[in-house]
Amino acid sequence: MDKSRIYVSVFGGDEAEGLEADEEAADLWKKWIAPDRVLYFDKKDNFWEMGDTGPCGPCSEIHVDLRPDSERAQKDGAVLVNADDPNVIEIWNLVFIQFNRKADGKLVELPAKHVDTGMGFERLCRVVQGVASNYDSDLFKPYFDFISEATGKKYTGSYDLNNKNDIAFRVVIDHIRAVTFCIADGQLPSNNGAGYVIRRILRRAARYYFSFLDYKEPLLCQLIPIIGESFGDIFPEVKAQLGLIENVIREEEKSFLRTLDLGLKRMDQLDPADKNLGGQLVFELYDTFGFPVDLTRLIATEKGWTIDEAGFNAALQIQKERSRADAQKSYGDWMIVREGSDVQFIGYDQLQAENSYILRTRTLQQKGKESYQIVLDVTPFYPEGGGQVGDTGYLEIDGERITVLNTMKENDLVLHFVDKLPETLDAPVKAFVDSNRRAFIEYNHSATHLMHAALRQVLGTHVQQKGSLVNESYLRFDFSHFQKVEPADLRKIENIVNEAIRRDIPRREARNLPVEQAKAAGAMMLFGEKYGEEVRMITFDPDFSIELCGGCHVNSTGQIGYFKIISEGAIAAGVRRIEAITALEAEHWVQSQLDQLDELKEALKTSGDPVKAVLKLQEDLKLHKKQVDELMIAQVASLQHELKHEFVMHEGIAVLGKVLPFGDHKSIKNLAHQLSQNQSSYAIVFGWIDSDKPQLVVQVGESLAKAGVHAGNIVKESVKIMNGGGGGQPFYATAGGSDTSKLEETVKHALSLIEKSIQSLSNSDK
Amino acid sequence: MNSKEIRSAYLEFFESKLHKIVPSAPIVNKNDPTLMFTNAGMNQFKDLFLGNKSIQYHRVADTQKCLRVSGKHNDLEDVGIDGYHHTMFEMLGKLVFWRSRQSCCRLL
CATH class of the missing domain: 3.30.930.10 (Bira Bifunctional Protein; Domain 2)
Structure with missing residues (x-):
């Protein structure tokens, strides 16, 4: 230079x-x-x-x-x-x-x-x-070529602020690199934290190509192969996960383009006063449809409207302050109790430490509450990491007992979250991990490894870990796979894991293994994890499961006892989630399932096969239902015959009100219909009890309904008496209640309403 | 020179000057509550600087995947407008631990 x-x-x-x-x-x-x-x-x-x-x-x-x-x-x-x-x-x-x-x-x-x-x-x-800008180097050229080809737009290399076309090219190319590398390192787009930042970047890019390159289909996902290719040698994680990254981004784009479309439709419905879009509306578009304010402004300008930006900013500020107040944590500074570095973790081998010292303490403020953190020079407490939750337990210092609520890592420090700070800070500390809880965590963690191996055996080696949670009660494992795992495959996976448990495979553990050696041994490496030069490798049978892992495991797989998958589902495009339990939890789960089965048999009054019994019951039920229907039709026919003669004439209108001894909605509707044949000036009110609930129906003839006697309103008003709600059409309405003792009163009230209406109609005629 | 050659020339140069070439840390930060994404090459050595961890190599070089979209270093709004800001970029690093300015303030 x-x-x-x-x-x-x-x-x-x-x-x-x-x-x-x-x-x-x-x-x-x-x-x-x-x-x-x-x-x-x-x-x-x-x-x-x-x-x-x-x-x-x-x-x-x-x-x-x-x-x-x-x-x-x-x-x-x-x-x-x-x-x-x-x-x-x-x-x-x-x-x-x-x-x-x-x-x-x-x-x-x-x-x-x-x-x-x-x-x-x-x-x-x-x-x-020697080119004019970063974007003109060979690093970016393939993206420009591809986008030009796809959209039919030309890039001119202009930095004029009004040249939205060129800005859009650069935004899309920059943003897709950001989004891709984050996903490759294991962070999927989501609704909070780092995942939300990624989603916002992705949407920002989509909005640019949608509006300024006039491209209405997912574009970003088409660029991933270029990234995979150009970084193949230096950052191979993109190329290795191409399918997953493409799928995740395509689904994100599709769903945003849909809301973008819905948002545009919402804007089409608006007719703002004074052609000024209020701040609250602009905020709704931003909050509900993910519209950046500049997009709203652009569309508004096209429609000849202005937007209330001050109002929008005010609404945004209120939301921001709300979320800031929720999230605000303030860390005090570390108080250094004792000089020292390199915290020693002994929790793989021991669950207590006899002679530790406090290195430093810190006080944390969140939502007005204080919490405390302690760093020890030597600790048996496992800090949350690799999906495994942090240990709990207690510390003893100078006779004082301090509860450890959680343990986490901050860079290379192990932080013990404690309920209070000890009176004496510089005395020796005894540290005790809750060993019972830790044992259950270990069962679940080792079972996760066995399941990971089984998944790859059954579904294929495209299965890659995408997320993991291991605690004392269950394990949750997210992995790349493109369709639902069939029940038969889930059963196979369970069988493989349970077989490995029965083989009681001893854990082989290599600490400080050079990473190259681990790779050569065929250990599964995860993208987005920071591996040092030396790694810890956990093996349960070298032909079955080898993983690089910093977590805690059983001595041999037999300790896990039993493994049971309890759910399988999708969490994102191309990412599935399995939840499973082991040991005592699995035992309890199986017992409660069997208890249910026993209760079922008892209820069915059978000691044999409950499935057969249920099928037989259903068969019987079908038969009985048919018989009841036939009986009902016969009963209704005879009722119809009786009721025909019970209409009472009011001012020339035939009125019938009756509590019926039986019935269901279908037959009552049918009955009312039959009785009203060949009449136009009539009103019918029926009450009956169906499955212990009082029911009311009102039907009025066409001429009456036209004159303003509204069946729906009469039902609505009357049914209140028997604690019900409902209504319906002017001709026909029905509702249920809950107080059967008031059924008769309700029917009478409906009748009186009808009679009153008829009376007032005939008065107005005179 | 194309970009791949430039990157390898950089790393080879410092390797020949006795620097240990280390891999990039992940772009998403998992263990530091003060930082969501890696925003500079020095992030992965934070504990080394603070004295919480002992030093293994005194001279290190790498290319680090960085993302500047939140917090103190946020270039999101500049992207697209100018030709020299990015959200995601590679930072070519050369770090020297326990050394003075002299080791770096020079032109060759």
């Missing part, structure tokens, strides 16, 4: 932080580059921090001026450094890590100084290849 195009920046100091300018770096640079190319910048540009807390320090950046010579001659590149010029950019950042930013905002010197340098690879490619 031409030195006349290079500038370096150094930290200019910060009074508030009590930091001086980095003259050491400046002096060093001056040995290699003209002094006027060494520039000083403040904390914003030259003090690097990874997050709100953590290791940080002053930095020195190498910037490169990529403008053509003519422009360089006109304007000194030094004034364009850190000034957002697209052609004068930072390429390499050298961070002198020497502080730790604490939660209270203070800087503390680290035990040693380090240098951390990072260079943006995409920018380097741009510079080395």
Whole structure:
């Protein structure tokens, strides 16, 4: 690289932080580059921090001026450094890590100084290849070609803010890389946390191609093979999981494109006052249909509307504050009790530690509650990881007993979540894991390995772990597979696992095994896991199950006792979930199933085969039902004959009200219909009891209904008397109640309502 | 040079200068509540810097998958607008533990 195009920046100091300018770096640079190319910048540009807390320090950046010579001659590149010029950019950042930013905002010197340098690879490619932007290097070219081909749109390389076409190309290409690598590392899109961030990025990309490349089908999923190919040698995880990633992204796109479509339809229905879309509506589109506000604005503009952005922002703010208040955790700083590093975990071999010491403690605030964390130098407590839950138990320190509620990992520290901090912090600690609970966790964890092996035997080697939960009561295992696992296959899997349990296979465990050796042994490796150079390998029969795993396991498989799958289902496109139980839980489950069977036999009054008994019952029931129906028809026929003569005339209208001794909806409806044949001015009210519930039906003739006597309203009003609800059409309505003793009163009330209506109709005629 | 050659030239150069080439950590961060996604090459060495873990290699180089979409480093809104910001990018790292500025402030 031409030195006349290079500038370096150094930290200019910060009074508030009590930091001086980095003259050491400046002096060093001056040995290699003209002094006027060494520039000083403040904390914003030259003090690097990874997050709100953590290791940080002053930095020195190498910037490169990529403008053509003519422009360089006109304007000194030094004034364009850190000034957002697209052609004068930072390429390499050298961070002198020497502080730790604490939660209270203070800087503390680290035990040693380090240098951390990072260079943006995409920018380097741009510079080395001498192209106009990162996107013009060979890294990105295949994506542009593919999208052009698919959408029929051309990319022109314009950075005009109004050129949405070109922006859309770049957004789609950038975002699909982000989404793909996250999924490849095991994070599926979801509704919260990291999964939600990924879903939002994916939707942002979809909205760009939908609106600006005018492409209405899933596009992102078609780009995955390009990523797989171009990163095949350096990040093989994409190529190895191509099918899964494509499926997940396609389903995400499909479902978003559907809601996008629904949202557009919703907007078509709107007719906003003053052609201004209210903030609450804009928020609804955002919240329910996943419409980014700029999409809503775009569509609104097309319709000649404006949108109330202030109102939208207010609604958004309310929601954000609500979720922030829910999620806010504040960590205090660590209180260092004792110097030391490298926490020792002894929980593979021992469930108690006799002589540990507290290294540090921390207090955590969440939703107004305090909780406490302790780090020990030596601990038998397994921290949550690899799907296995953290251990619980207690600590004894200076006679005081502290309950350990959970154990988790933070980077390489093991955090014990405790109910209180001990009075004495610097005394020796005895640590006891709840060994009973741990044993059940181990059964489930080892069973997970056996099941993983069985799944691959039965379904195929495309089965890859996508998620796992192991606790004391059950195991849950998510894996890639494209269709439902058939019951016969589930049974095969159970049989293989139970056979492995009966073989009582001893656990073979290799700690500190070089990772290459583990690979050679055929161990299953998971994508998205960070394996060190040395790994722990758990083997239950080298021909059956070999996994790299940091979790806790049984000594031999016989301890698991019994394995039973209790559910199988889908959780995402191409990802299935199995839940299973072992040992005591499985025993209880089987017992309760058998108890149910016994109860069933008892209820069926059979000691033989209950299935046969049930089938026979159903057969009998069918027969009886038929007989009842026939009897009912005969009864209704005779009732009809009697009732024909019981109509009473009111002002020329035939009215019948009666509590019937039996009936069901179908036969009563039929009866009312038969009685009303050849009449148009009539009203019928029936009450009866069906399966212990009082029922009411009202039917009125056509002329009466037209005059305004509404069967539905009469039922609605009357049925209240017997604690019921319901209604219906003007001609025919029915409802049920709950108080059978009020049935007669209800029928009478309905009748009186009808009579009153008739009376008032005839009065108005006169 | 195409991009693959550039990446390997970088790693080979530092390997020849006695740097241990280490693999990228996963892009999704699992064990650090302060960070959702890996946003820089140094993340996977955080405990080394803080002194919670002892150092195995003093010189390390790698290419790290990074994602800058949340928290302190968020480039999402710039993506598409300019030609030099990405959400996902590779960071070529060269890290030196327990060493001074001198080991890095130089041009070759």
